[in-house]
Amino acid sequence: TDVLEEKKPPFDFKAYMIQKAESVNRALDEAVPIREPVTIHEAMRYSLLAGGKRVRPVLCLSACEIVGGDYSVAMPAALAVEMIHTMSLIHDDLPCMDNDSLRRGKPTNHKVFGEDVAVLAGDALLAFAFEHIAVATPGVPPSRVVRAIGELSKSIGSEGLVAGQVVDIDSEGSDNAGLETLEFIHEHKTAALLEAPVVLGAILGGGTDEQVEELRSFARCIGLLFQVVDDILDVTKSSQELGKTAGKDLVADKVTYPKLLGIEKSREFAVKLNKEALEHLSGFDPHKAAPLIALANYIAHRQN
Amino acid sequence: SPPPSISTRSRSAQFDLKEYWTTLITDIDRKLDEAIPVKYPEQIYHSMRYSVLAKGAKRAPPVMCVAACELFGGDRLAAFPTACALEMVHAASLIHDDLPYMDDDPSRRGKPSNHTIYGVDMAVLAGDALFPLGFQHIVSHTPSNLVPEARVLRVIAEIAHAVGSTGMAAGQFLDLEGGPNSVEFVQEKKFGEMGECSAVCGGLLASANDEEVESLRRYGRAVGVLYQVVDDILEEKSNNGQETVSKEGKKKGKSYVGVYGVEKALEVAKELRDKAKKELDGFEKKYGDSVVPLYSFVDYAVDRGFSIGDSSSQWEF
Numbered sequence: 001t002d003v004l005e006e007k008k009p010p011f012d013f014k015a016y017m018i019q020k021a022e023s024v025n026r027a028l029d030e031a032v033p034i035r036e037p038v039t040i041h042e043a044m045r046y047s048l049l050a051g052g053k054r055v056r057p058v059l060c061l062s063a064c065e066i067v068g069g070d071y072s073v074a075m076p077a078a079l080a081v082e083m084i085h086t087m088s089l090i091h092d093d094l095p096c097m098d099n100d101s102l103r104r105g106k107p108t109n110h111k112v113f114g115e116d117v118a119v120l121a122g123d124a125l126l127a128f129a130f131e132h133i134a135v136a137t138p139g140v141p142p143s144r145v146v147r148a149i150g151e152l153s154k155s156i157g158s159e160g161l162v163a164g165q166v167v168d169i170d171s172e173g174s175d176n177a178g179l180e181t182l183e184f185i186h187e188h189k190t191a192a193l194l195e196a197p198v199v200l201g202a203i204l205g206g207g208t209d210e211q212v213e214e215l216r217s218f219a220r221c222i223g224l225l226f227q228v229v230d231d232i233l234d235v236t237k238s239s240q241e242l243g244k245t246a247g248k249d250l251v252a253d254k255v256t257y258p259k260l261l262g263i264e265k266s267r268e269f270a271v272k273l274n275k276e277a278l279e280h281l282s283g284f285d286p287h288k289a290a291p292l293i294a295l296a297n298y299i300a301h302r303q304n
Numbered sequence: 305s306p307p308p309s310i311s312t313r314s315r316s317a318q319f320d321l322k323e324y325w326t327t328l329i330t331d332i333d334r335k336l337d338e339a340i341p342v343k344y345p346e347q348i349y350h351s352m353r354y355s356v357l358a359k360g361a362k363r364a365p366p367v368m369c370v371a372a373c374e375l376f377g378g379d380r381l382a383a384f385p386t387a388c389a390l391e392m393v394h395a396a397s398l399i400h401d402d403l404p405y406m407d408d409d410p411s412r413r414g415k416p417s418n419h420t421i422y423g424v425d426m427a428v429l430a431g432d433a434l435f436p437l438g439f440q441h442i443v444s445h446t447p448s449n450l451v452p453e454a455r456v457l458r459v460i461a462e463i464a465h466a467v468g469s470t471g472m473a474a475g476q477f478l479d480l481e482g483g484p485n486s487v488e489f490v491q492e493k494k495f496g497e498m499g500e501c502s503a504v505c506g507g508l509l510a511s512a513n514d515e516e517v518e519s520l521r522r523y524g525r526a527v528g529v530l531y532q533v534v535d536d537i538l539e540e541k542s543n544n545g546q547e548t549v550s551k552e553g554k555k556k557g558k559s560y561v562g563v564y565g566v567e568k569a570l571e572v573a574k575e576l577r578d579k580a581k582k583e584l585d586g587f588e589k590k591y592g593d594s595v596v597p598l599y600s601f602v603d604y605a606v607d608r609g610f611s612i613g614d615s616s617s618q619w620e621f
Contacts, residue, residue, distance in 0.1 A: 037477050040469050091432060096424035115405040116480055119428065123400060124469035126435050131464035134457045142453035149460060150443035153436035158348050162433040166345040169425055 013294035021054040043113040043121035060197035062291040069205025076136040077200040080129035087122040148200045155196040164189025177255040191223025221277035228270045231256040274300040321600040351422040351430040355395040365390040365502040371597040372506025385445035389438035396434035466501035499528020523583040530576040536561040
């Protein structure tokens with residue numbers, strides 16, 4: 001078998017991402033059909049199906065596979081995480097929050113549907129995420145699904161995503177927001193929504209407690225990595241390249257890594273996080289780990 | 305439909321709903337207080353607590369959830385976490401409904417609404433945090449020796465569905481949009497869904513069978529709308545029919561009374577009461593006296609024979 005192993009072609013990350021993102025997009029389209037009242041469902045679909053690289057759902061599917069699960073059992077959880085990510089973007093873009101008019105190169109949800117519908121569409125996506133995991137997860141013992149729902153709810157509420165957003169709002173225009181505040185924001189705001197899909201995928205795929213925790217540590221590294229790279233790109237790229245308003249963080253006087261550490265030190269920090277992330281995968285079967293390894297490298301080296 | 309038996313009616317009259325209710329409110333208030341401790345960043349917890357722990361809240365959804373659970377001999381300890389979650393997601397919906405670009409209500413239950421105190425941004429986030437906290441609370445607090453995990457999943461799905469795009473969010477959307485003949489739909493969605501969900505969850509937690517759950521569904525929906533219709537009638541009477549905006553800032557066109565007048569609203573109330581009682585008649589044959597709390601809920605909705613909590617606040621199913 002060794003000989004056969006060596007003959008295996010190297011892992012084709014691009015093909016993997018395209019194939020997985022396509023199945024995610026198809027499943028999202030089916031999971032949220034147009035119903036009455038039509039406008040809310042159109043608003044939900046507008047932001048949910050607006051493209052995006054589907055990094056979060058693919059992480060969920062890959063984490064399920066690395067522990068030996070079939071990715072289909074993690075698909076509803078993968079979609080749920082994308083629904084919640086979308087909801088947080090819709091609410092984050094509102095005039096009372098970041099007041100953004102452009103997202104992924106398109107007018108933001110409230111620009112198209114109004115603030116009232118944008119709030120409701122976000123709330124509906126949040127609720128549906130939980131309903132979908134609870135109802136649609138196939139062939140997994142209920143105890144695992146319950147555990148996954150507990151993890152997801154914790155990561156997006158006042159101990160997770162929302163805490164990050166609150167501290168983020170507070171830190172705007174504040175002169176004394178230091179590295180500690182910055183890390184709190186990103187560990188909660190960004191990392192929580194990368195940790196959740198990885199942990200959910202591992203739980204639903206049948207990973208041991210030890211594997212779940214190892215993958216949680218991996219996810220925390222790439223979550224922070226994601227944000228450091230985002231901050232660097234915000235300074236170095238144009239709006240067109242990013243598909244969103246560049247330099248927004250500077251204008252809003254937000255605390256960022258380049259502002260606190262400088263660009264060079266921020267880059268060094270990114271390299272360190274990337275290395276640490278990969279170390280957490282070293283105990284897994286290298287073939288099964290290939291997608292997560294490639295995802296970590298992709299997050300480190302992405303251009304938008 | 306056959307009327308409920310005389311014996312049940314008298315038992316229902318003797319049953320001390322006020323005692324049952326106030327005892328449960330005390331328990332639920334304490335559990336909610338414990339469920340939302342203040343941590344960093346404190347302001348979001350203060351904002352969440354402000355709406356969930358509002359004084360004088362009647363806790364109708366959690367009390368109905370517990371009563372439905374006890375109908376089947378379920379332990380109320382099995383129902384408490386879900387009962388608390390119902391209040392959390394309900395509070396989240398109300399916080400968002402009150403926002404300036406929604407109903408634009410500066411007050412709720414006679415107190416400033418959440419965004420009036422904490423700002424629009426915190427109010428949006430408090431709602432966003434209370435929805436998942438409800439689910440988290442069910443998962444972490446439901447005793448696994450009393451409720452199988454498959455049932456916990458059904459409860460979570462039920463609550464998520466009730467607040468979602470075809471439930472309460474749909475009701476709020478159509479309320480904002482207005483339009484002809486929308487009042488029934490809006491009332492069903494905004495008030496019926498919560499009553500329905502509360503009763504169904506109680507039954508699910510006590511391992512009620514599917515037929516029983518469907519019966520609770522019809523019962524809860526009828527009672528939820530019934531409370532609102534009676535509230536509208538009482539309000540109309542206290543206003544002596546003067547053209548006015550209600551305490552909740554609701555315009556006349558958005559209530560049964562405003563659209564159809566008191567006479568028709570009274571007829572609707574009677575139909576809803578009979579509908580709810582008819583569902584309970586089936587339970588009485590099988591479960592006897594344990595159906596009494598659910599009967600007295602219906603009678604109370606119509607009679608309002610005593611006040612619970614802050615008498616100035618509405619029922620808000």
